Amino acid sequence: MTTLMTHAVIPIAIALAAPQGLISSRLLGAGVLASLLPDADMMGFYWGIPYSSELGHRGFTHSILFAVAIACCAAAACNSLRSRAYIAFLFVGMSCISHPLLDMLTSGGKGVALFWPFEKTRVLSSFRPVSAAPMNVARFFTDHGWQVFKSELFWIWLPFFSLALIVRFARR
Numbered sequence: 001m002t003t004l005m006t007h008a009v010i011p012i013a014i015a016l017a018a019p020q021g022l023i024s025s026r027l028l029g030a031g032v033l034a035s036l037l038p039d040a041d042m043m044g045f046y047w048g049i050p051y052s053s054e055l056g057h058r059g060f061t062h063s064i065l066f067a068v069a070i071a072c073c074a075a076a077a078c079n080s081l082r083s084r085a086y087i088a089f090l091f092v093g094m095s096c097i098s099h100p101l102l103d104m105l106t107s108g109g110k111g112v113a114l115f116w117p118f119e120k121t122r123v124l125s126s127f128r129p130v131s132a133a134p135m136n137v138a139r140f141f142t143d144h145g146w147q148v149f150k151s152e153l154f155w156i157w158l159p160f161f162s163l164a165l166i167v168r169f170a171r172r
């Protein structure tokens with residue numbers, strides 16, 4: 001996995017690149033939440049659910065279907081999110097699906113069940129430049145944790161925020 005705060009880079013970068021006023025602060029909050037939500041499956045470790053199970057880590061919550069379901073919930077709640085239904089659907093859907101796509105770029109761990117329930121094989125990208133984050137929080141504060149942070153900074157934070165700022169300034 002990538003670290004949780006790194007998953008939030010994608011909705012924030014999309015909001016930065018989007019035309020002013022298109023993404024309300026509530027919708028941005030929902031997008032950030034949707035980008036983190038797939039890792040709620042980590043609770044499975046405490047409940048004894050095996051990593052390789054469909055309900056386990058990187059299982060069904062890391063699928064396209066899950067992202068579509070969350071996007072539908074956002075569209076249904078568009079009034080509360082101060083947005084139009086299709087904007088809420090697209091923004092929250094992209095935020096949620098970005099999570100497993102980023103996970104696929106990590107050098108460790110099992111792949112993600114992206115095509116669940118139609119295809120249960122876990123998938124990983126053949127290009128995996130991002131160091132996998134430790135699952136134990138205490139290990140973030142070690143040399144390995146620092147390596148992970150640097151690789152996320154270089155491969156995710158830097159390119160996505162740069163792209164978002166270029167789009168934002170190009171629009172002016």
Ligand SMILES: [Zn+2]
Pocket residue numbers: 001002038039058062099100103
């Ligand atoms: Zn994940």
